[in-house]
Amino acid sequence: xxxxxxxxxxxxxxxxxGRHGYRRFGINPNGAMDRHALRVANILLGNDENTAGLEIHxxxxxxxxxxxxxxxxxxxxxxxxxxxxxxENWHVGFAPGNSILTFRKKISGNRLYLAVxxxxxxxxxxxxxxxxxxxxxxxxxxxxxxxxxxxxxxxxTMDGKKDPGYRLSSSLIPxxxxxxxxxxxxxxxxxxxxxxxxxxxxxxxxxxxxxSDRMGFRLEGPPLTARxxxxxxxxxxxxxxxxxxxxxxxxxxMADHQxxxxxxxxxxxxxxxxxxVAQLGGNDKIAFHPITVAAAEDxxxxxRIDLNRLRSxxxxxxxx
Amino acid sequence: MSEPLSEPVIxxxxxxxxxxxxxxxxxVAANDRVLDLFDYFERNSFRGLIETVPxxxxxxxxxxxxxxxxxxxxxxxxxxxxxxxxxxxxxxxxETARPETPPVEIPVAFDEESGPDLDYVAAINDLAREDVIxxxxxxxxxxxxxxxxxxxxxxxxxxxxxxxxxxSVPRLVVPRGSxxxxxxxxxxxxxxxxxxxxxxxxxxxxLFDPAKNPPCTLRPGDRIRFTVAMK
Numbered sequence: 247x248x249x250x251x252x253x254x255x256x257x258x259x260x261x262x263x264g265r266h267g268y269r270r271f272g273i274n275p276n277g278a279m280d281r282h283a284l285r286v287a288n289i290l291l292g293n294d295e296n297t298a299g300l301e302i303h304x305x306x307x308x309x310x311x312x313x314x315x316x317x318x319x320x321x322x323x324x325x326x327x328x329x330x331x332x333x334e335n336w337h338v339g340f341a342p343g344n345s346i347l348t349f350r351k352k353i354s355g356n357r358l359y360l361a362v363x364x365x366x367x368x369x370x371x372x373x374x375x376x377x378x379x380x381x382x383x384x385x386x387x388x389x390x391x392x393x394x395x396x397x398x399x400x401x402x403t404m405d406g407k408k409d410p411g412y413r414l415s416s417s418l419i420p421x422x423x424x425x426x427x428x429x430x431x432x433x434x435x436x437x438x439x440x441x442x443x444x445x446x447x448x449x450x451x452x453x454x455x456x457x458s459d460r461m462g463f464r465l466e467g468p469p470l471t472a473r474x475x476x477x478x479x480x481x482x483x484x485x486x487x488x489x490x491x492x493x494x495x496x497x498x499x500m501a502d503h504q505x506x507x508x509x510x511x512x513x514x515x516x517x518x519x520x521x522x523v524a525q526l527g528g529n530d531k532i533a534f535h536p537i538t539v540a541a542a543e544d545x546x547x548x549x550r551i552d553l554n555r556l557r558s559x560x561x562x563x564x565x566x
Numbered sequence: 567m568s569e570p571l572s573e574p575v576i577x578x579x580x581x582x583x584x585x586x587x588x589x590x591x592x593x594v595a596a597n598d599r600v601l602d603l604f605d606y607f608e609r610n611s612f613r614g615l616i617e618t619v620p621x622x623x624x625x626x627x628x629x630x631x632x633x634x635x636x637x638x639x640x641x642x643x644x645x646x647x648x649x650x651x652x653x654x655x656x657x658x659x660x661e662t663a664r665p666e667t668p669p670v671e672i673p674v675a676f677d678e679e680s681g682p683d684l685d686y687v688a689a690i691n692d693l694a695r696e697d698v699i700x701x702x703x704x705x706x707x708x709x710x711x712x713x714x715x716x717x718x719x720x721x722x723x724x725x726x727x728x729x730x731x732x733x734s735v736p737r738l739v740v741p742r743g744s745x746x747x748x749x750x751x752x753x754x755x756x757x758x759x760x761x762x763x764x765x766x767x768x769x770x771x772x773l774f775d776p777a778k779n780p781p782c783t784l785r786p787g788d789r790i791r792f793t794v795a796m797k
Binding site: 267269270372383388431433434484486505514516517540546547550 | 577590591620632635643644712716759776
């Protein structure tokens with residue numbers, strides 16, 4: 247049971263929900279940029295939500311299903327087609343043997359996830375299948391996928407060889423705007439900003455620099471000012487941390503961020519809104535809306551409950 | 567460095583982590599307290615704990631808010647619940663005696679190819695190359711933390727006679743094993759990477775091996791000594 251990368255995309259990697267417990271060694275979690283999309287794709291397929299899938303950027307690869315498979319696409323819309331017929335995101339599709347999955351056009355978002363029922367067979371490195379490109383470890387040989395790569399997946403039952411037919415409730419399908427307002431909790435060094443900069447931070451819009459990648463998104467906009475130049479010693483940072491560089495510009499740390507950083511942590515994006523940021527690309531815009539820790543936790547908890555409900559609904563129709 | 571330690575301050579880092587800060591300056595005493603609290607949570611895990619990350623003077627605790635809340639319904643938020651666990655930990659974790667292990671020896675080549683910035687470090691400090699090497703290898707360094715790259719140790723404290731600012735333009739490629747200086751810190755690049763530290767030498771000592779678990783050789787709190795590598 248395998249898929250073949252017939253043509254390489256610009257950046258396709260194997261990712262799961264991240265590698266935990268090794269930040270203390272300087273090894274960051276990596277994992278899917280849009281964890282929500284990968285989670286939903288896996289849940290729809292009846293997989294464990296942490297099952298490895300492919301994270302696809304545009305230009306996207308051409309993929310051959312060498313054996314029949316149930317699969318799901320979630321996240322960005324790259325106008326997917328299976329043997330020329332359009333495939334929708336956020337639902338389970340069936341790929342016959344030797345069918346070809348292609349992506350014709352970038353419609354919205356920047357990262358698309360492909361999951362297959364049963365999951366890809368990937369050796370875990372330190373407990374995770376996520377690719378660490380910097381260390382050249384994890385995922386598929388520690389690297390991005392290239393033409394000719396073949397990924398095996400676990401054989402699963404193929405009863406009812408067709409779309410199981412359920413639709414995802416719209417509350418679980420994010421609206422990937424190219425100019426989202428994302429909720430953010432003040433970071434440990436937020437108070438270092440001048441009063442004016444604190445207001446500016448939530449009233450200004452920022453553009454995502456073209457010079458952005460899985461490590462971080464640089465934001466273009468009027469620089470902020472600190473009340474005093476306080477040296478900061480390195481401390482832990484996270485996916486979604488907004489740091490202020492010495493010139494007052496901002497950077498949002500993304501899935502491949504370093505484990506620690508020495509720049510003031512102005513804010514931390516609410517985990518529930520990280521997927522909206524993860525789908526942005528160069529020249530998209532972003533604005534920030536401050537919320538409390540309690541509100542950010544409430545959102546995370548509600549999202550978890552919704553996903554748990556989806557899992558029970560799917561489990562009922564798609565017995566393991 | 568016998569400043570009195572300030573009371574730890576606790577900050578949320580979004581909805582999935584908090585940082586306990588034991589001061590804002592690099593000091594052995596603060597780093598000891600970080601490692602004490604780190605050890606405490608190694609022994610006293612709690613439901614929802616994902617991992618803890620020690621740095622110079624902070625310990626950051628990553629948790630799953632959903633799990634923490636379902637286990638601690640008395641608290642309005644997961645943040646408050648973990649803060650209470652930290653308060654308990656701070657009370658119970660004080661004054662752990664840290665055994666002094668012999669320093670790990672790391673042989674370094676200081677030739678021009680291995681240490682392309684050694685002349686610069688010597689020049690700005692009005693020293694000869696040999697003096698820099700002599701001063702650099704004469705002290706035992708503490709591993710304050712690992713970060714930046716897999717297994718990258720932040721070592722201190724460097725003798726101020728050989729301190730040097732970071733390069734204004736970072737190198738795109740720093741070879742594996744390069745030993746660098748930045749301010750009064752020194753560190754070793756475990757893998758090839760871009761980097762802005764002044765490179766004074768290079769070692770074959772393996773700091774990171776993905777085939778091992780854990781894949782990194784050094785731990786925060788370890789002590790190391792640089793020696794001049796035999797040709």
